[in-house]
Every structure is written in structure tokens, then in C-alpha cells.
Amino acid sequence: MSLFDYTIKELEAKLHINEITVQELVETSYQRIKEVDGDVHAFLTLNEEQAIAYAKQLDESSERNKSLFGMPAGVKDNIVTKALRTTCASQFLDNFNDPLYNATVVEKLNNEQVVTIGKLNMDEFAMGSSNENSSYEPTRNPWNTDYVPGGSSGGSAASVAAGEVLFSLGSDTGGSIRQPAAFCGVVGLKPTYGRVSRFGLVAFASSLDQIGPITRNVEDNARVLEVIAGHDPMDSTSADVEVPAYTEALTGDVRGLKIAVPKEYLAEGVDPEVKQSVLEALKVYESLGATWEEVSLPHSKYAVAAYYLLSSSEASANLARFDGVRYGVRSENADNMIDMFKKSRSEGFGEEVKRRIMLGTFALSSGYYDAYYKKAQKVRTLIKNDFDSIFETYDVVIGPTTPTPAFKIGEKVDDPLTMYANDIITIPVNLAGVPGISVPCGFSEKGLPIGLQIIGKHFDENTVFRAAHAYEQATDHHKQRPQLGGANA
């Protein structure tokens, strides 16, 4: 048994009575990384020397009241960490070794005395669903290293599943926390849009991006959100809404909870094993006193198209900042400034990033703006209205997180549209801005995890956590651990 099989609360108790030290916790991380990261490739940069020194310092301290005191965590590499290399898994930022400030979420973790173990692998600039778009070695699924861990927060999910860190932070623009959490059998939350400050998150699609925790259980997830949520003057889109004590919502009581199950989320294209796991989860809810009914979110099928137009358009603007002037890798082959911009970006960006910048630039270009970008914004309104009307009657929406379990490395790389379709059930949640969590709900015949997605109303993470926790406590899926290895793992 690893120390990371305990919850934060249990570890806190052990630290309190000196049964374990922070140094042991931190060394557990680095030991495990040495054992498995050569296969998993979850980490891009380690913070070992500083983390061990900080652990020793914490062990000597008599003040131990911070809510995440001494807990070892990993941070997705698109979240800026002061003086700790931040690459977004892009060659453009390969030399960005000395960032000037911490993202607000990192400051908040630091304030609670979290120990940062290192920076986690991802699809380049968070664009992808498999981690195969990392410009470094792609992360592999700890349940079976022939399979993808999902993306874009693949390193964040895989590191938690493999027991390399206790928890991690990811970012989710169209499913990038929930989909890898589902593929790796861990718990991943995308909070309500505006719930968590994005200051210091390298922007991909600003109207959709949210930072959230990835953990091994729902209680830890609620606990981390309590720390990172809240209004931030440095992010004008962060909402000035009170942060409740999420852990207090975990009552185990879901009697009378009204669940909506959209028929579109269990339609054709959803793997029978996935559908079966979700239907069994609904039986668990029935046995706990909740009720469910089939509903329709009629505009779901348009979500992927609207999402790719909107997110790529926003990305084409956001990624204009990468010009090779102030930071990053500058091309050495340029004759003049425009040429320098072009060559630096072309040499520094991978194919998927270029594809999305191209799509976004096209959709925003003169003569096409109304037909594509504005049209997609209008369809977004229809998708949001679908959720609003369901939430007039129901407390949560439940379905699978993904249509299938993890796919094989290389299986979908040649066809962008097939890859994009994998996000069909997670994307509407970002478009509507509502919170969604993925919790483990079973395994495929091949032994790959399946995720259950629970979606709530704006700023009602409490109900999402309560529903997720009650299900988790009634089942054993979250207690399963991956064996690392090849095809027979």
C-alpha cells in the first residue's frame, strides 16, 4: 500500500501524530516517479531539490494548521510557476526556465503549504485529447501503457493514477480534466466557469478555460477546490461568489436527488460497456433513494462543431502573444521582423496547434466572421438554454464522461475529426459554463477505466460533489489501482 492510498484527511492525521513526515510523503513521490515515469512520462520538469528542502522545513515547523500542509502535488505545465520551467509541452517554450510569477492557483496552494513535485505533461497548449500532441514524449495510460491517458491534462491524470503525486491541477477547455480522469480511473472536476482564477494559466480559449483538481477520491477533490476557488482581482472573469465549505456537502445522502439522463449521452456511438456501466451507476443511485428520468438536450450534436469554431478562434488570438520577442525560442533563420515571427512560430508550434490557429484565423477573417464565429456563438446560446431548462426541474445531469474507454496510442492521430468527436459529451458542459466531475464507474473487458460524469448548475459544485461522493462510497471502483505495463496489464 502506498501513502497515496490514504485521503488528505488521513494523511493529515498521520502527520499530526508524527507517524509520518512530510519528507516521507515527498520522497514517496520521487521514488514512485523514478520507478514508473520512464514508462508513464507524466512529468516534464521535476522540482526535487527545492521540494525536499521545503519538506524538511515543514517538518521542523510547529505550525501545521494549513489545510493542505505538506501534501505533494503536480501542476499541469500550462500553469505558470515562478522560477520553475513552464513549457505548455511546446518547443516554443522549451527554454522558458524562469517564469516571473506564480499563477493564482499556485499561490493559493503555496499558502496552504502544498509541496510542488513538478510540472505535468499535456497536449501542446492544451490542444488535444490524448497527450499525443505533447512535443515531448507522450504520456501513457498507467492502466495499460499501449493506451493514451486522455488529454489534454493527461500527465495530471496519469500522475495521480500511477501514485506519483497525491493530487494534481489540470485545465479543462472542452473536457481536458474530465476525459483523462475517466481514462485513468481518477476523479477530475471542471468547476463552474469563473469559479477558479485563471491568472497565470496560459490562455487557450478564454471563454471556456477553467482550472480544476484531479484526485483519487471525491473528498480530496472537494478539499483542493476549497483552496483554489474564489474571486481574484487579477482575473476579471473570476466570479465574486462566496466559496462554500465543499467538504461539508459530502453527507452521503442523495435521497430525493433528481437526476436527468440525456438520451443523447447514451445514443449511438457510445460503447455498450460504457452505457452498461452508466446504467448500473443509475441503479446505485436508485438504491440510495435518488430518482432519474430520461431527458433530451436537443442541441448536443452541434456542440463539437460550435466548440471547434469558438475555441480555435479564441486560440488564434491568444497564441498571437508567442512572437519570439520577450520569451520563448526565437528562430535564428530570419531576415526581418515579420519573417522572425513566422519562422519562430512555425518552428516552435506543433501540427495540431498550427491547425487550430489556421482554423481560428479563417473563422475570424473578413467575410467569414458572421457565418462561422457568430453562428457558433448563437448555437452556444441554444446549448446553454438546453441546460438551463433541464436544471429548472432536475438537480444534476448524469451520463458517461466519454463515449469509449481509452483508445490505443496512434489510433486516431491521422484524423482530427475522429479525435475531436471523443469530446462530444464533455464539450457541452464548457459551452454552458456549468460544473462537471468525472468519477470512476467501472472497467471495460480490457481492464480500462470508465468514467461517470455528473453535471450541476452554475456554482452548485456542492450538489455535484455530494452526488459523486455518495456514489463513490457505495462502490469500489475508486479503490482499484493500475498495474503498470504492456498489453496484459
Place this chain on the structure above:
Amino acid sequence: MADISKDQVKHVAHLARLDITEEEAEMFTDQLSSIITYAEQLNELDTTDVEPTTHVLDIKNVLRKDEPKKWITQEEAMKNAPDQKDGQYRVPSILE
């Protein structure tokens, strides 16, 4: 069917400040055409009277007082720069 020409793709690449090869231009022509064709299914929906959503929450403009405060020093601002001279970013010539 969206009909995007290779010349259009090259023009878009120029606008996006990307240098693409002939092969990339061909690949992106095919791929952007199929993605745009896929996106055109949105035209099945009549959105004449639908307001566009730019932001899901009712967020207002946030203004703050224009007060000077400490952030980073000039030296810090320069330390990740690929090229610099006398405390300023240096770039290749703008004029030919």
C-alpha cells in the same frame, strides 16, 4: 461542401504569422475543408432570433483605479528574452 483553396490557406497562414511548406498548405487545405464542412451542420439551425453568447455568466466590465504599483523590474522583464541590448528587447530589422 466548404471549398477552401490552397491560396486561401496560404493567405490565412500569412495572417496568422505562420510559415507553411507546400506540403503543409496541401494538408491544411484538405483538413480545413473537412472541418469547415463539418462545422456547416450548424446551418441546420435557424438562429435568426438567437442572441450570441460571448460569456456564460453575467459579468460586467471590471475597472480599477489607475494607481501605480510594483510588479516586476525591468531586469526581470528582460531575463527570458531571446535577444536584448541596453535593457531593451532587440529584434531583427523591421525595414528591408
